[in-house]
Amino acid sequence: LIDRWRVNNIPRPNEADLLAESPIYEQAFNFKNARQRAGVLIKKLLDDKAQEKNYASALSIATYVTSTNNTWNVQAQAFIGWRDLVFEYIMQADDNMASSGIIPTEEEFLQGMPTLVWPN
Numbered sequence: 001l002i003d004r005w006r007v008n009n010i011p012r013p014n015e016a017d018l019l020a021e022s023p024i025y026e027q028a029f030n031f032k033n034a035r036q037r038a039g040v041l042i043k044k045l046l047d048d049k050a051q052e053k054n055y056a057s058a059l060s061i062a063t064y065v066t067s068t069n070n071t072w073n074v075q076a077q078a079f080i081g082w083r084d085l086v087f088e089y090i091m092q093a094d095d096n097m098a099s100s101g102i103i104p105t106e107e108e109f110l111q112g113m114p115t116l117v118w119p120n
Contacts, residue, residue: 002014002018038090041106041110045086046083049079062080082115089112089113
């Protein structure tokens with residue numbers, strides 16, 4: 001590809017130039033993969049937590065926030081409050097990852113996750 005370089009006003013890079021850039025692209029690739037894995041993990045975490053109270057999914061429990069049944073309403077409010085904390089944690093973890101360049105392990109990521117205590 002270097003031999004076929006024909007980009008106006010940009011000098012053709014040599015192999016050393018490209019190799020010098022590869023860590024930047026590797027890190028971006030690793031961040032993207034970490035974010036994708038975290039997305040799958042979080043969806044499962046949210047759904048599993050909702051299923052603890054026999055709701056089909058995170059989406060399902062959230063629909064009960066306006067329920068006239070006090071138990072369902074209180075559970076939905078607790079879940080939504082916790083879900084908001086989870087997403088705030090994720091955004092902070094993402095900022096930390098971007099600023100430090102360090103991608104936490106799944107275990108490290110989950111250790112800081114907020115917990116949900118169901119109301120009685």
